[in-house]
Amino acid sequence: MDINFGGLNVITQCRRNHIPLWTCGPFLFIIMGGVNIAGMLTTGFIAQRFSDDPAVVIISVSIMAAFLFVVGNAVVSSFQRLADASRIKSEFVSIVSHQLRSPLSAIRWQLEIILDRSTQVPEEMRDTLYTIKKQNERMIDLVNDLLEVSRIEDDRIILRPEPVKFDIFVEQVIKNYEPLAKQSGVTLLFVAEAHGLTVFADEGKLRWVTENLLDNALRYTKTGGEVSVRVLKEGSEGRVEVADSGVGIPLADQRMIFTKFFRADNALRLRAEGTGLGLFLVKSLVKTMGGKVGFASLEGKGSTFWFTLPLIEGEAAGQ
Structure with missing residues (x-):
């Protein structure tokens, strides 16, 4: 009103x-x-x-x-x-x-x-x-x-939405990060639990979101650790999960993690560089494309960040 x-x-x-x-x-x-x-x-x-x-x-x-x-x-x-x-x-x-x-x-x-x-x-x-x-x-x-x-x-914000083959798109992004993962001594895994998913999204923005989550996971995972990416179907949405065995996020910092310019204390100690804008932009861009973002984390154990995007109607109905 x-x-x-x-x-x-x-x-x-x-x-x-x-x-x-x-x-x-x-x-x-x-x-x-x-x-x-x-x-x-x-x-x-x-x-x-x-x-x-x-x-x-x-x-x-x-x-x-x-x-x-x-x-x-x-x-x-x-x-x-x-x-x-x-x-x-x-x-x-x-x-x-x-x-x-x-x-x-x-x-x-x-x-x-x-x-x-x-x-x-x-x-x-x-x-x-x-x-x-x-x-x-x-x-x-x-x-x-x-x-x-x-x-x-x-x-x-300008969006140019188009049909995107979700699982294929994410797999291609991950392949581009395999050399970096190898150089960092981190095992990079990809699992597609659902195939043939199509979302209606801005491909450039979707690529930026996926790369940012993947880059964060690799950056804060020590040598010998593991980063895994899953693509799955969740109701009428496609979901991507990026899990790592990295430093995790302190409980006291978790409520601020999507805030502009915010970086967790342990992240600052591990890597001084960074702006604290990445996760704010991730959440904003996904929300603009009609999706949701969330995470679960334990300090010293690792984090799992996820985002969802609505599937094209036929995909959501399982056709």
Whole structure:
């Protein structure tokens, strides 16, 4: 239900600015108005019971009205400042990210041109250039993640959904990670418990989600450990589970795991690099495609992250 005053749709305005209703200035202004009216009526009623003098009633109601007005205005103003600060921060991140992407991309192309001339570059310098290229790619990934967060928060995320053969798609993604798993000394397993599943999803976003969960599992699993990926059918949805025997997530950190910029304490100790944006984006992108995300974890034992996507109608009916 929306609230309209003079053509102003308050709830829609708050949602457009991605502000919860109870911290949204216009909505709080209406609520505080109701509180003021209720407070004045209550004060008047109580004053009438204890005094027959109209002047006492009027003074009591006036004092209460002034008090509630001052308090209400302070509350609304405080929340409005917080909302404005959040909006400005999001705009700043978006602008800076856009400005950074072009020079970073230019650096990458220049490095690739130099490295292609391998016979003209001394061995020692080539190693240095590869290191620079790797750090440049990390910066580009960070900028892309920040831009994606900005698009999600502004409801500007663009999806290009198409039928995707779920089990085949996931298996192909895993094959690309086999060299990394081998290099890390981690056993990478794939099990398709259901075949021929088709989901309607943005293939690029689905690839990013799957790669991010798989990358996290490999990153936080020590040499000799195991990462397994399962694809199965769960009712009218296809489900992917990525399980690892890694460090796990402390119980105290689990409620924050899908929050922007959050990283668990043991993850920070193990690997300093990372932005804490990956799982926030995973959850947001899957939700945008109509699915769900969850996990189970024990510290020191490992984690299992999963996500589901709706199957195309015929698949969901088992046809």
